[in-house]
Amino acid sequence: MNLKFRAILFLMIMSILACKNEDSTISEIQQSLVFPKGQKIKNSNFTGTAYLEMLVDADSINQNSVGSVTFEPGARTNWHSHPNGQIILAIDGEGYYQEKGSPKRILRKGETVKCPANTPHWHGASAESQFIQVAITSRRSGPTEWLDQVSDREYNASLK
Incomplete structure (x- = not known):
């Protein structure tokens, strides 16, 4: 050859x-991955790129919905609240969680958050890492109330 x-x-x-x-x-x-990545979220309630895989849809018997959300680095929800609160289970990566009036905190694999009812909060990935969470939300008293975007200043605020 x-x-x-x-x-x-x-x-x-x-x-x-x-x-x-x-x-x-x-x-x-x-x-x-524990759950499939899901479909890209295409609404204005998120900044950056995030994906949702619905695991359980609420119905008339069990009014809890369960979804796996994958946030790419820097992606996050808007400020929002839930009439019955929300539970967040950190599955992988590094994320942030913040309630209005409280400092931002880091969430890592295996950690959980119990968001109080009607408390504005946001959650998402850190700037350097994707973040995967399972969110459990009761629809019994009504839907999520979506609020303002999390500003870059709020997102980039120092951890305390």
Whole structure:
């Protein structure tokens, strides 16, 4: 075989191996997720890119909804409140949680938050890491009340 043909063959083999490695890396990441990433959220109640996988829809018998939310770095909810509060379970990554009038706090894998009823708060990913959470919300007394966006100043405020 001539040198040019060998070089082309070598590049083709390396490309195939690189694609196989990339596919297995993506597959390994998907297998390590507790729940599917879900669909991209396309509404104005979030800043940045976030995904939602609904796990349980509220109904007339059990009025709790459960969703897995994946926030890309820097993504976050608007300020909002829930008539019956909310429970957040941190599944992976590093995120933030803040109630109006209180300092922002870090959430890490395995930590939980019990948001009080009718308390404005926000949550999302840190600037450096994605954040995956499971949110449990009761629909018994009404829907989430969405408020103003979290400003960059609020988001970037120092942790206390």
